[in-house]
Structure formats: structure tokens, C-alpha cells
Amino acid sequence: MRIRIVDAFTDRPFHGNPAGVLLLDTAFPPDAWLQQVACEMNLSETAFAHPLPPGGDADWALRWFTPAAEVDMCGHATLATAHVLATGGLATGLIRFSARCGVLTAEVAEDGTITMDFPTSSLTPVPPPAAVDHALGGPPILSVHDTADHIGDLVVELADEKTVRELEPDHAALRAFARRGVIVTAPAEDPSLGYDFVSRGFFPAFGIDEDPVTGSAHTALAPFWAERLGRTELTGLQGGARRGLVRVRLAGDRTLLTGRAVTVVDGELLAPPPGVGPTG
Secondary structure, three states: OEEEEEEOOOOOOOOEEEEEEEEEOOOOOHHHHHHHHHHHHHOEEEEEEOOOOOOOOEEEEEEEEEEOOOEEEHHHHHHHHHHEEEEEEOOOOEEEEEEEEEEEEHHHHOOOOOEEEEEOOOEEOOOOOOOOHHHHHOEEEEEEOOOOOOOOOOEEEEEHHHHHHHOOOOOOHHHOOOOOOOEEEOOOOOHOOOOOOEEEEEEEHHHHEOOOOOOOOOOHHHHHHHHHHOOEEEEEEOOOOOOOEEEEEEEEEEEEEEEEEEEEEEEEEEOOOOOOOOOO
């Protein structure tokens, strides 16, 4: 079975966010096997997809697993999957995915950029949870918003880009503060460098201390920064040591996420699911 590692939200190997991608010929194998593969890949997400019969609302069924659990929505692994389908000649133009969060689309442009259509996450201001500042390493917190639908993250606004970059959080302590993770964000220090805001994402409850570039988090960051900066088209830079760019366009209850991807590993999975021969 052919399996790939794709760096998403970048056009260079070893940047952006790596995702595993495994295309299946038929329906999904048992969940336990999917989870074992994701654990073996040990990436923030591994995507599994199989083709659907023609004539329906979607072309491919898509699921995402972290090393610890299945997730409801993932941007970078969706981008990686669309990249694999396009570069492998299995899809062109608009690709429709059926996922746990509904039907998502990814449109591949002639220049290789991929634009995904995701539901916009709602933002509800909440008081900073007790000790969240300590868990993040003690930075002053300007605001906290909860994303009750779709992603289940806390969005924590910090003073400036330097503070975001220098964070050294207590990952174990962060597990207590969100259903999925904690996103910290601040305005770009110098927008002339090509991005409008910065962020970092921490998901220790799902086995991911820090996710380099979280596409789904930008469904909350897009409305957050659109309100503050007065524009619906923005670019976010996410990551600590490893970074990537996400272009966003807020369109009401939908957020368009645009980025690039590059395949860095193309190999063979030699442990097939139960009941499948060794060649897959």
C-alpha cells in the first residue's frame, strides 16, 4: 500500500506541517488499524481517503487521525490529500470530500496552489481560565475566545509577535484548557514581510505538543483578525521552529484557506489491514 508524507502550507521540503496520506481502494478498514497506522507515522495527522461512487455529494471519503485519536476537522492533512490526488492524476479542479464535519472542498489551481472551503468557526469571548497564563509560560493575555463549534480550541490573544515566538508552554498543563487545543496569536510586527498575523497551536490532549501549521485553526483566526484589521483577505504565519503560511479569505459562514504542498516521502506500507494480502 502506497503511503506518503506531504509538507503542507509550504512549497519547500522540511517546512510547513507534515501529514501522512494513505489512499485506499475501498471502504475504510477497522478504526483500530487506522489508528495504528497514524501512531506509526507519528505525525500530527495522517489522512485516509477512498473514492466514493459517482453522482453523490462528494468524490472522496476522508478521515484524519492524530497519533492518539481521530479528529473532526483538519486543514493541513486535507491540503496534503488534495495535493496527492492532483499530482497523482486522480483528480483535477474541484475535489469534494465527505468528512465528519460535513462536505469540504479543495480546488487545485493551475499553479499548484490549493484553496479549501471550510466552515467558519464562531468566537465567544470568555474570561481567561485560571492558570492558563502560567501554562503558557506567563505572558500577559489580552483576550481569550472559545470556539464552541467545529474545532473546540481556545484562541488566546497576546501582545506581540515576539511574545508568541518566545513562548515555552507547559504542555501537560495546557491539556486542561480546551477540548482540542490552545491557539496563541498576535499581529505581525512587520506586515511588509508578507503576513498579517502570527500564531502557534498546542494540542497535547491529542498527542501533539505543538502543531506547526494548523489549517483548521485559521477558520477561527480569520474572523478574529478580519474584525481587528478591517479586511477579509489576510495571510497568517504559524509555527515555532517550523513554520508555514496560510492565506485566508473570510466569506461569512465559510473560510477559504489557500496554500501549497510538497511530497517529501513516497513509500510502501507493508502492514495491510486485517483480511488484506501483503501486497494490498
